[in-house]
Amino acid sequence: MKFKKLIYGFLSVVVVISLIVGLINWNVNVLATSKNSKKVKITFLSTKGEINSQLQEVFKNFSKDYPNITVELIPVGAGQSPFEKLSTMYASGNAPTLAMIDPSDVIKFKNNFLNLSNEKWVKDAIKGTLDDVTFDGKVFGFPFAIEGYGLIYNKQVIEKAIGKFEPKTIRTRNDLENLFKKLQQKNVTPIVISPLDWSLGAHYLGIAYGAQSRDYKMNKRFIDDLKAKKVDLKKNKVFNDLLDTFDMLRKYNYLKNSPLAGTYEQGAQLLAQGKVAFWFMGNWAWPLITQINPNNKSYGFIPVPITNNPNDFFNNAIVATPSKILCIDIKNNSKQQQEAAKTLLNWFVYNSNGQKNWVYNLNIISPFRNVKITPNDPLAKSIVEYMKAEKTFRPPFALLPSDHWPIVGAYMQKYLAGKMNRQQLLTEIMKYWAKVK
Template identity: 45%
Template sequence: MKKFNRAASLVLMLVLAIVVSACGNNNNENQASSAPAGSAPASSAASSEAPADKPVKITFMNTKGADVQKLIEAAAGEFKKANPNITVEVISTGDGQSPVEMASTLYASGTAPALIMLDAGDIAKFKDKAADLSGEKWVADMAQPNQIDGKTLAFPFAVEGYGFIYNKAVLDKAVGGTFDPATVNSTSALEELFMKVEASGVAPLSIGSMDWSLGNHFLAIAYATQPDGDVNKYLDSLKAGSEKVADNAAFNGLMDTFEVMKKYNKAKNDPLAVTYEQSAAVVAKGEAAITFNGNWMFPELQKSNATGEFGFLPVPVSNNAGDKANSAIAIGATKQIIVDQTQNSEDQQAAAKKFLEWIVYDQAGQDFLVNKASIIPAFKNIQLEPKDSLAKAIKAYNNAGKSIPFAGNYVPGDHWKILGASMQKYLVNKTDRAGLAADIQDYWKNVK
């Protein structure tokens, strides 16, 4: 879920403009080889058997950031060795641009990629453009059904999770033994832990200021921890105006925890200065014990501590130790990939499907997904065990039934940008809880 840093944004936009132009030419050339000019868009019935007698070029829109971008590019190279006639070009979103915005822009320009990675909550927006993948081999091997209107329209690229990431060595020292995350099951227990860490001479917490993290991940915990666990039901009530955010117990409990976080934040004098990279580095180096983020942070943690062991701690939403949410982390199939059926030829669609099948069943594809990208696969047939400690922690929580919905999957594409900005204001005390609740209320009132 990580975004690019802002320093690279301008360069990326320039590169993207060039790539988009190139993609448009490639798409048009490939389509011209299989359909006459002015013909209707290619049928969604394209087979996953890509043609072996002519070259096909497809574009993959990645939205998982720089670390995974490089790995997908390398995977595309491995795929080409086994499929010499297929070239996969990888492009990516930049900071400040959501996957929906980029995909919509490319569709408007007639240069839609064959493979489009979107946040799970945005798949429905593109269901009329997505090829029906229900007949693909890997559908039978998915760990969980993934359907819209009775059809499988997207490939679940990654199972991910998030919560408080902690440095095990730091917390072991702070508690004078082996730290047990099960002991932190309330907001009060979390503050007690922070006090122990502070007494050991280390900053308890580093809060990353990223809007996507605060908006789509942290705030969404309030949506996921409603008493009945039905995220869509709660969001529908917000849209209808029948639910008042300011009076909601889960929201207020989560904000009580956020107040404790603000109190013990390492950078509380300048909270918005803390970047994704900085929040990872201080925890990896042991300068802070905890940060809030997801398992996609592991490669960044390794840059500062290649041998460190890290774990997940749930974010409490109450002072009731018996609340399930206080012992669970958010887990879900987040990034998902559609195959475009409207602006890519049948040959391109077939090549795209072949690439997805390669990820699930080819040894090199599985190695890319699990060993290199540290992604928890959504497919039962992949037996490779995750090697990094964060992925192992997610698997353990999931296997124990200690999970809450990854509510960021349920929200519109602009949620992270709009309400992430509101959370940033709350972080620096430019608005109070009533103001934040009003922003959330207004946002959902205007969601169509």
């Protein structure tokens, strides 16, 4: 009997102790929850206007997973550069928590950005995607999207005019022109060139900087030599070859009679409605293309052929590179806001719901190895195919000054319109680089 009492007494003590420990743990958890439940609002500067409405939905979905974090979208106005917008916001002491900027702008603001080197996703980034945001061994930006560009084709239009079309057969400038001639004979306008300074100055000429060598470091050296006046672009084979291709493209341009009259929206409309077979543009145009004609999914990319050598790597490769970078501000945002911003980035990379929102809702090609899903749109799928075949290259966009595309793009517009000849164009580009510090 005494033994039973001892057992019951012991068990009672154990129960009491367990209740006390449980109560302590409950209080700790309550305190922790209370501490973590403090609501925080972060701001997100978006420089991809074509996905702003989708971003709003993504942020709402994020807040469902993290109810205490609210994300406010701040769009960059039409015609305003990311650099200009962010500079203005810093000048007013109202910088966004997260800034979506071009790779070339990261170094200019890096003293205002959080060092992200210890984040888990750094090790999961695809090789090369952090090169333009790493300085002195420190990572200052999150690669938000891999985007690619080249000549977008409307396969439905081409095949209706001339029969089966195999994109891989276009391996030279002559191949492309022969196709253009066949299309023209069937009353199909081959191509539209949208006369946008960013498209001509950054994207088209970006090929010339990126195709100097397959070694990215050599292309960086080429930029340094341009600044040091060591390069004569009039004698540079890649620049001249690419301009030869440009001359050919503008011969078949839908806007040949008014080359500067086109708009971005018009280019998407012409391609989607089948009024042209090709458009020089990137995969960011997909939301607009499919909005205009949701029934046609037969689009893809071919490279801009630079030479008439079918074995030229750059004739068979497209540009694919991190195009937008997310950086976290440390000047005007609190530690709590910075942590909330990091939570959003990790949600994109490691949360299955976040991955789906990022990839499917925004049509983003993720720069991270662990994200196995890819966008459903045909332009993104085309880029992924080139990536898998290792037929992509990266122009040194991070080394292009912020005013490169408006200034040099304006020169390209004059060239497109026939108001400037090639010698004048190349002279002006060299003068531009000679002034860059």
